[in-house]
Amino acid sequence: MAYEFIKVDREGPVTIFTLNRPEVMNALHSPAHFELHEAFDAFAADPEQWVGIVTGAGERAFSAGNDLKHQAGGGKMGSPPSGFAGLTSRFDLNKPLIAAVNGIAMGGGFEIALACDIILAADTAVFALPEPKVGLAALAGGLHRLPRTIGVKRAMGMILTARRVSAAEGEQLGFVNAVVPAADLMAEAKKWAAMISECSPMSIRASKEAVMNGLDAPSLESAIKEQFKHPAVAALFKSEDFVEGPMAFAQKRAPQWKGR
Known part of the structure; x- marks a missing residue:
């Protein structure tokens, strides 16, 4: 546009x-x-x-x-x-x-x-x-x-x-x-x-979301526990990138991130 x-x-x-x-x-x-x-x-x-x-x-x-x-x-x-x-x-x-x-x-x-x-x-x-x-x-x-x-x-x-x-x-x-x-x-x-x-966009989004939400948590313990409820963190665990990263490491090749 x-x-x-x-x-x-x-x-x-x-x-x-x-x-x-x-x-x-x-x-x-x-x-x-x-x-x-x-x-x-x-x-x-x-x-x-x-x-x-x-x-x-x-x-x-x-x-x-x-x-x-x-x-x-x-x-x-x-x-x-x-x-x-x-x-x-x-x-x-x-x-x-x-x-x-x-x-x-x-x-x-x-x-x-x-x-x-x-x-x-x-x-x-x-x-x-x-x-x-x-x-x-x-x-x-x-x-x-x-x-x-x-x-x-x-x-x-x-x-x-x-x-x-x-x-x-x-x-x-x-x-x-x-x-x-x-x-x-x-x-x-x-x-x-x-x-x-070069990093997984799913990992980057999960990381940013966890950091920004965690800053306002009442304690470190709360921030760590609550991070698994954040949408981007949940999406990371369900993503193709979550499988691709370890597989690429094991096969000694560059990962092919999908961002999904």
Whole structure:
């Protein structure tokens, strides 16, 4: 499907989502949110798509977050039930997402990255939750995901000052997985996606679902016991991949994953 404000490209089992409003540093408005909602819905439903990469068009920005000029000008407001960028309130997506942060990731842009499972950053990337400086708050998940990722004190040091953090500091703080030269960012993201794709997609989905649900379990014991009730974990045990993996290992060959 053709979109106006985003681009969606497929490379084998990998889907690349590009926020495509470089003229406003990939800031998002209501129409873009709904396009992303539709694109992520399609990705979630497609059994042939195993891994997603989210990035921004151009060299300046991943996303500057909410399009405040659109808002101030009386533009149509609203977002889908899946949240900012069709992603920040999408809690049932068990396919992995990689954020390839190619520049500024401010406010909602940072929240998009935090909603992904892995954050790879160009050495030119900058992160912040600057909403308090314009009388807002990072209510699209940033206030909750950042403390869960790097700890309360470190997160509060960013949230309460609204300060900007470099890619290198983001890696030091623990919310960035790797920093690479800007020219190498997409190659790095595709390398990570390829490594994930070498694994059984059924195993990857079960693993993500168990981790994310387990974070809110009241105890480690509860998380371990409850994981067998998660849909993706149950699906793993019934899948062709569950048979193929051990068989390929025994036959000393590469597994042929089916994702079912």
